[in-house]
Amino acid sequence: MASVDMRSPLPVSKVSPVASPSLQPPTPPLSPPLPSPRTITExxxxxxxxxxxxxxxxxxxxxxxxxxxxxxxxxxxxxxxxxxxxxxxxxxxxxxxxxxxxxxxxxxxxxxxxxxxxxxxxxxxxxxxxxxxxxxxxxxxxxxxxxxxxxxxxxxxxxxxxxxxxxxxxxxxxxxxxxxxxxxxxxxxxxxxxxxxxxxxxxxxxxxxxxxxxxxxxxxxxxxxxxxxxxxxxxxxxxxxxxxxxxxxxxxxxxxxxxxxxxxxxxxxxxxxPLTSQHLLKILTDHEFEIFLAVPYALKLLSETPDGINALAALKVVMFGGSACPDALGDLLTEGGVNLISHYGTTETGQLMTSFRPADDKAWNYVREHDQLKPYLRMEPQGGNLYELCVLDGWPSKVATNRDDGSYATKDLFEPHPSIPGAWKYCGRLDDTLVLVNGEKAIPLAMEQALRQNKLVREAVMFGTGKSQLGMMVIASEQGAGMGAGDLLESIWPTIMAENKALPAYAQLAKDMITVLPAGTAYPCTDKGSLIRQAFYRAFHNEIEEVYHQAESRTAGTLVLSELELREFIRGHLLDLCPQDESTCLTDDTDLFSLGVDSLHSTRLRAKILQEVQLNGNSLPQNIVFEYPTISKLAAAILNIRDRKSGETRDVVKEMERLVEKYSEFPQHIPVPSKSTERCIVVTGATGSLGAHLVAQLVRRQDISEVCCLVRASSKSSARRRVIESMQRRAVYHTLPLDLRRKISCYPSDFSKPDLGLGVSVYASISAKITSLVHCAWSVNFNKNLSSFEADCIAGARHLMLLCLSAQQPTPASFNFCSSVSTVTNTPGDAVAEALPQSFKCAQGMGYAQSKLVTEHLVTRAASQTGMEARVLRVGQIIADTAHGIWNDTEAIPLMLQAATTIGALPSLDEHPRWLPVDSVARVVTDISLSSTTHAVFNIVNPRTFHWTNDLLPALHNAGLSFAQVNQREWIRRLRASNPDPEQNPTIKLVEFFASKYDNDLTNRKNFKYVTSTAEQISPELGMVPALSADLVKKFVGHFLKTSWTAKAPTAESRHQQSTRLIVLSGPPGVNKSTVAIELAESLSCPVIDGDAVHDAIAKAKMSSGIHLSSLDRQIWLARIKLEVLERFRADHIVHGEQPKSGGRSEKDVILTCSALSRPDRNTLRNILSRSNDETEAEYINTIFVVLQATEDEILRRMADGKRNTMRLDMVASRLDTTGHADVDELDIFPVDAEQEMEAIIQEALGGLAVLA
Missing domain, CATH: 3.40.50.12780 (ANL, N-terminal domain)
Incomplete structure (x- = not known):
């Protein structure tokens, strides 16, 4: 152990792994006894x-x-x-x-x-x-x-x-x-x-x-x-x-x-x-600990691998606290040789009991009384073999009392061991909180107490721990004995409704989840008549389970309604569940999900129907509202179920055929002579990953003058902001020069309208210049029924094709539809041709795939009827880009891979995926869309495959992930048993989706051969993409580890990046940096440092005289800036500072304005606050560059009009030459066009800062 300077903030030694025994000195003996201190400091x-x-x-x-x-x-x-x-x-x-x-x-x-x-x-x-x-x-x-x-x-x-x-x-x-x-x-x-x-x-x-x-x-x-x-x-x-x-x-x-x-x-x-098995395992194996003290969740993480159990078994003691350890988990650990010790204590009493025991005693979950505690311990019977632990006055570490005799009643319930005296098992709390299966917590006391005050009610007990929704049992009082269960429930329902209003949605009670028990029903209670909750749950276990069974299968409604009456019934309950500003917007044919109806509303609407509408003993499908997402369709489906005991209620194939016929009439294009050789490309879906990459690649082509983005937005400025933020998020915006960014135009649109929501003038202006359209936008909701895709997607695609046919060109604009391989998932045989599938049944059984296959047919019909170049680009699995590894972490595959960090395991699968990086897909789509080919259908999938287990899993290990490889069923078992909190364990959100694929013994899955010869001929890029790039795997794993896979437990760096930023507002003279800085500072409630004013007198004199600053001059300037910035941050950190304005950000933002910066200059500003230079301070500051840009002509014009700038006109061009553009790896740069109106500049800058925060 090397000593250090006493002024150093570092401790005396840096710990190495246990391989060095010299780093584990023997502990000095404690004999004679150490002196007893009187305070913490002593x-x-x-x-x-x-x-x-x-x-x-x-x-x-x-x-x-x-x-x-x-x-x-x-x-x-x-x-x-x-x-x-x-x-x-x-x-x-x-x-x-x-x-x-x-x-x-x-x-x-x-x-x-x-x-x-x-x-x-x-x-x-x-x-x-x-x-x-x-x-x-x-x-x-x-x-x-x-x-x-x-x-x-x-x-x-x-x-x-x-x-x-x-x-x-x-x-x-x-x-x-x-x-x-x-x-x-x-x-x-x-x-x-x-x-x-x-x-x-x-x-x-x-x-x-x-x-x-x-x-x-x-x-x-x-x-x-x-x-x-x-x-x-x-x-x-x-x-x-x-x-x-x-x-x-x-x-x-x-x-x-x-x-x-x-x-x-x-x-x-x-x-x-974040608390992960990998981190815990490394710490435990690197250091020679004797005892591990943790919450049960940490033990659960380690129990998921043999290495984790072995690490725990190597310790003398593993002690848990904070909450109860599940019996199954504790048994697994003790069977694995872990000396698991249960600890019980409270903040009010200190540590009381542990489960230290003889080696042959396996009762790890029973804590034991010890001789010192026994005189101060009282177990008070609560009925049902349960006892409340009380600590008597005089126990040395007791610091609270809640009884007149000076004792402290813990409200913790224990049951005695059947054969070991003085051994007690913790069972729960007298006032138990109910924890739903999704981790949401509900406190039952207020609802229960409100009902207990009703004279008709003897007792009310809520339940629901581990379930998807809450329920309640109500025991009638003697006064309510003469009432039927339904009448009594109606009498108390107003009270329940009143309590529900104050509760979050997950904690509210539904009427069909309440069971009324007759007066005189015996239930566990104290001598004083107080409920014993845990004993009640045990005594009424079967009745509680029946409530949930009935909720799923109940068809006891009595209302016999006509179709018109049923529509009004549905409309009324929908408006109650999801209120609208105007009830008239909820017509019989309104798509329910366009009004904000979600899965929770759908579940509750189904429950209402089951509860009140007569169904003649038939059951409603769980997903019926998603399957029939309009009032008219839902009512028809319900009546069909009521009147027919079996049979398919709809024919999807016939519906697909009907939609094709409905939308397949196309007018002929009217040729208009044109000598222009410039291309205007219309793109939809630019706010998505593929769309963002498409726009970035299209604007770089010299033969393209404009890329027009049609965006779902409320205004033109909002549309532009959404596209820019999307591109910046995908790291494809910051490297675009100003002239290329100016090729991008954005318009708010609504594809369900014939004019696309553009209005007459904008529609006409686009039709006058459009040469090609690439359609990437589509609703990605795998729960929606086919009909929910009709207005926005299917009819919307036709409206876009009509825009192509209206082109004021000699030929129609080409239409290029980005479809999906889900349209051919059920293709018979093992090959998928570059053609329409043989049948509508080839589509995957969900509205998303069915709607895309309908549109594929519309595209080919438009081509055959009008002669327009209309193409189907059937895209396969898109993954991260090759430059940065950026990938949407909410997609199924990233969520699946994240299980390596959350549950420490991934499944071994016999699958052969075909993955394509998003930037490669964009290049192929661009090549085909801008070609003159008349071929109609292309498969844009990787011609090469890799093996999941043999290729991907080793690549993930090499990328730094540590996980166990288990069979698919074991992986599902571990996932089901993992942390139910989706914030901490996002993979759990798709557990049922993954179970539908892998909770079985089917290991050899169908592996289609996709024909890609025509696509490869037009775009050779497709044939050159590797099956699986180890470099790309490292990039996307690194990206996830820096962002979402550790975001649930943020690092110091990520937290401070959110709360403390150095915003460098740079640009050449004449771009109004000072004005922009003042406006930004007003919005962010933060101070501004004028970097140009930090130049020393010599440098200012040089610039006024037209003398270029030397490298040394700039080094001196940057050093002065560093001192100024650090001084400001130190001042802001030590004292509490000013309150931020309403809606503003933390006062720990600081804006620095300075002249245009070269890459070395930017690195200097990054590095003055990096850990390598300022070990303790850099982690608190995130440097972001907002670069104001204008053309050289505009800058010269503004400088000629201005009087206060110290830089001579003849220096501007050379200064612009030295700044260059942002490099690909400079993801902390956000460029802004400084020739816009000031309000647009500020809003664009704020949007960029939000993305980079």
Missing amino acids: LLSLRARDFPDEPIFGYPSDALDYLEYTYSDLVRISSRAARRYADCLPSRTDSHQETRVIALLGPSDLDYFFTLLALSRLGFTVLFLSTRISQAAYLSLLDVTKCRHLVVGSSFRKTANALAAARDGLEVIDILTQAQYMTDTQLDDAALQQQHFDLDQESSKVAWIIHSSGSTGLPKPIYQTHKAALKNYENSLRMRGFVTLPLFHAFGLSNVFRGITAVKKIYIYNTNL
């Missing part, structure tokens, strides 16, 4: 005195690269931090002064840890605020604890600002970083203001305030004195440990200080990393 001082160079605390410097801190480090760093905090917090000099409460809110990282030590050193009480509670909860805690100072991490500055706005007198201070106090030489000999603390008195003062979860209301503060906390920390296993819980959680905080107390090294998890 604990550190005593240990630093006795073990000054003992490494005791570990935290990563970057990702998983841990640094160790000695006791001397902890004292030295926390002392320096305290000196800086003393400058911005009210002082406390002796024990007679009242203790102030300082709230701490932020991620549980290294700065957070040293801040809590520093605040304690200053004699403050630290209020730990969870990062996951509501504003009302924060305000309640601040009020109850009389806290007027909030120390906040930068990622929670917005929350802090909102709290300060809601509470007068709340002062907000930013958490200090080590860079702000460890590199300040003025602190070397500085001393804290003289403090005269009586440590005996301080021992009884409150050290920490940790709050309850607030699951049944607002969270409550729990006060821990120094004495009680230190007593709790003495209860230690004396093992080298690793903790994954945050420091604001009692379990996490206690175990860190247990290690510090016992002189046993303790590591905490990097809060900037």
Whole structure:
């Protein structure tokens, strides 16, 4: 271990993997006993005195690269931090002064840890605020604890600002970083203001305030004195440990200080990393821990691979806390040799019991009473073999009471082991929160209590944990005994409706999910008559399951309706579920999904129909609203189901044939002479990935004068903004020169209208110049029925073909339709020709594919009727682009691959995919669309295949992913058993889709051979694309890991990129940088630095004299800019600063205006704040370049008109020559046309900043 300069913010050593035994020194013995500290600060001082160079605390410097801190480090760093905090917090000099409460809110990282030590050193009480509670909860805690100072991490500055706005007198201070106090030489000999603390008195003062979860209301503060906390920390296993819980959680905080107390090294998890099996496994295998302390979810991640279980088995102890561990998971681990220990304790009582046991005792999930606890433990019967745990007065670490006798009733329920005395299994809470299968949480108490007040109700109990929706059982009272179940339900329904209004949609009760039980029904309750929830669930398990079964199969409605009455019934309930501004917009033939009807509305509408409409014992399909998405079609389908017990209610093939006939009449083109050789290409779908790449490639062709984008938008400016942001998001906009960007025109449109929503004049202007149209836009919704695609997509395609036929050219504009291979998925045989399929049945069984096949027929009919060049471009699986690896993370394949990081496994499949990068597809589409070929149908798929298991999975491993390869059914099993929260585990959203494909033993799937000879002849690019590029795999894996695959648990860098930005507004003279900067600063509520004003006097004189600046001049200028920028950021970070304006962004944005920058200049501005140059500060700043551009002629004109610019006219051209264009890898650049109106410039710049944030 190399020593370091005392001024360095680094600790004493950098941790290497366990291969080096010298990095694991023996722990000094604790005999004789160590002196007992009286305060947290004295604990550190005593240990630093006795073990000054003992490494005791570990935290990563970057990702998983841990640094160790000695006791001397902890004292030295926390002392320096305290000196800086003393400058911005009210002082406390002796024990007679009242203790102030300082709230701490932020991620549980290294700065957070040293801040809590520093605040304690200053004699403050630290209020730990969870990062996951509501504003009302924060305000309640601040009020109850009389806290007027909030120390906040930068990622929670917005929350802090909102709290300060809601509470007068709340002062907000930013958490200090080590860079702000460890590199300040003025602190070397500085001393804290003289403090005269009586440590005996301080021992009884409150050290920490940790709050309850607030699951049944607002969270409550729990006060821990120094004495009680230190007593709790003495209860230690004396093992080298690793903790994954945050420091604001009692379990996490206690175990860190247990290690510090016992002189046993303790590591905490990097809060900037997502909790994944790969990260956990590497940490556990790189370091020789003895104990692992985690929540059950972390254990679940590790249990998904043999390596994870082996790593846990290698530890002396694996202890979980924070929530109950599922029995199946615990059994799996113990069977794998893991010494799994259940821990039970509360913030109010400290640690109470664990499941330490003899080796032959397998009851890991039963915690045991120990001799010290028994006198203070009382298990109070609650019925049904359940007991509530109460801690009696006198238990040393108990800091709260909620009973008159001084005891604390935990509300936690346990059941005794059938044969082991003093062993108890945790079962749940008296006031259980219901957790739905999708992870949403609902609190049942308010609804239950409201119904219990009704004289007709004896008891009301909600249920639904692990289910898709909530239900309730209502037990009638004696007064309600004479009423039928239906009548009683109608009587209490107004109360339920009133409560529903205050609840989120997922927590609302539907009438058909309520069961009324007769008066006198026995149910588990206490002697006082209080419900015992968990015992009730067990006693009524079968009845609860029947409620869900009936909800799926109920056909008990009694209304016998005519078709007209049924339409009105559906209309009325739809308007209740999805209100419209004008009820007249919901006609019988309105597509329901165009009005915002979603899957939740569809489910509830189906439930209403089942509940009230007579169906003669027949059932409604789950997807009926999607299948029949208009009132008229839905009513007809329901009546068909009612009147016929079986049979297909519709013939999709006949419907497809009808649509082809309906839209296949096309007028003849009227030739118009034209001598122009320029091409105008109309593109739809430019806001999608393929469309964005198409536009970027088309504008680069010299023979194309304009690319006209038709966009679903409310205005022309909105259409333009959507296209630009789409292209910037795909990294194809920033490299386009100004003259090429000006080829792009954008118009708001509505394809369902004959004039495409363009209006007469715009339509005429486009028809006067159009030469080709590439149609990429299509509704991507795999749940919608064929008829839902009729107006916008099928009729819309015909309207676009009519635009081509209206072209004021000698021949019609060519029409090029980007179709999908889903139109031929069910083709018989093993080959797909470059032709229409033999039958409509060849399309995949979903409206998306069926509608595209209908349009393929319309395209070929238009060509045969009119002679226009109309082509079907049948596109296969599109993946990431070859330059950057950018891929939509919500598509099925990326979600599937993401399982490597979330569940640590991918399936081994015997599949042969044909993937094409999106930029390659765009080039092929461009080549074919601009050709003169008369061939009608092309298959744009990769002629080459790769093998999923033999080629892709090894490439993913080589790209840095670590995962197990399992068979397809095992993968589905693991996915079903994984974290149900789609925010943390996005793959779970498609679990049923993946199960439909892979939850079976079918391994040899059909592998079509697509004929591509004609497509390859016209576009040789198609024949040169490799089957699978290892380089591209690395790129898209890298892209996902930097963005979405780690976005659920953002890194420090990504969080600060969202909250702190250096916006470099650059451009040559004459582009109005100063005016734009002022307008942007007004919108963003941030300061502006005039970079050109930072030039020294020599440089200004040179420019005025027409002398070019030398390389040294520019280096000096950039160095001065660095100092100015860093000074501004440091000032903004240390003190709370100004409140942002309403709708504005954080005040930590800073705008820097400067002249046009070359690539080296831009690199300098990036690097002055990079980790390599400024280790502690760069991670907080994201540099973005907004480049204002204008033509040289316009710049010269403006400069000739202006008087204040110091640069001579003859210097402009040379300055423009040195700037060059953005390089492909400069994704932090957003160019803006400075010749637009000022409002357009500002809106475009703001849009670009939003994309790059």
